Amino acid sequence: MADTPTVLITGASSGIGATYAERFARRGHNLLLVARNKARLEALSARLREETGVTIDILPADVTNSDELAAVETRLRDDRQIGILVNNAGASLEGTFVDQAANDIAQLIALNATAVARLASAVAPRFIEAGSGAIINISSVVGLAPEFGMSVYGATKAFVTFLSQGLSLELGPKGIYVQAVLPAATRTELWELVGIDVNTLQGVMEVGELVDAALAGFDKREPVTIPPLHDAAQWDAYQAARQTMIPGFAQVHAAERYRSAS
């Protein structure tokens, strides 16, 4: 695969995805930009072509629509220039669980989880064949914290982090780099779309700083990058605590505390 492969970015019309587009274009990568808003993709690609000279295609698509998602999957399967997938398209949902309509929950899962897994699934066999490639999945610290009260959104992001860690273990030995990026609150339009004024929040990161930090993690080939986490040892301790349980899971008998019922 080329040293500067083409990068396919979902959700490239604004926020984190648009910033990845700009940063990868400045690194000399050609781009394939995916989102629903064609006019925005055209405006961004015209500006970045002018500023960087790279080749930029757009593929307007709603990744929750099966036909449109299939077009993106086909491009990932067939276009041998694409060597990096940035699975970034995503949204949040207003309200608490009981306020959220079942159809909106299903739609969020389709966007934040199903599309992420399907697009990774579309590209992975070709990357394995090439022995190289990278998949960047944009997750969230919310997926680590049910305490934040965003149960469905957080569950989709826990899925993305788990999927990324699993794929890193499965595909890493085949030459493929998989990165989960876990931002915390970042200044983008996502907040406005769920009726929250981002200016009322504390500790909000600017999107350029977030993506630059995520790319520093990418360059180090970190499996999990958490730009706002200052104490990296906390993540290491969390992983170590989880891994400590694993050897004990295979048991013929239930734990003592569950044995008194009959």
Ligand SMILES: NC(=O)C1=CN([C@@H]2O[C@H](COP(=O)(O)OP(=O)(O)OC[C@H]3O[C@@H](n4cnc5c(N)ncnc54)[C@H](OP(=O)(O)O)[C@@H]3O)[C@@H](O)[C@H]2O)C=CC1
């Ligand atoms: N901002 C934050 O605080 C945080 C964000 N994240 C994650 O970062 C990612 C990017 O979000 P962010 O940049 O903040 O938000 P934005 O709302 O700015 O960007 C979301 C992007 O996803 C695209 N998108 C939304 N729905 C669809 C769809 N059905 N099909 C295709 N594209 C779609 C939007 O484009 P269009 O409308 O043109 O389709 C847009 O380009 C998300 O996965 C989000 O969960 C994680 C942690 C914190």
Ligand SMILES: CC(=O)[C@H](N)C(=O)O
């Ligand atoms: C809705 C949010 O809380 C935000 N997108 C995040 O993931 O931090």
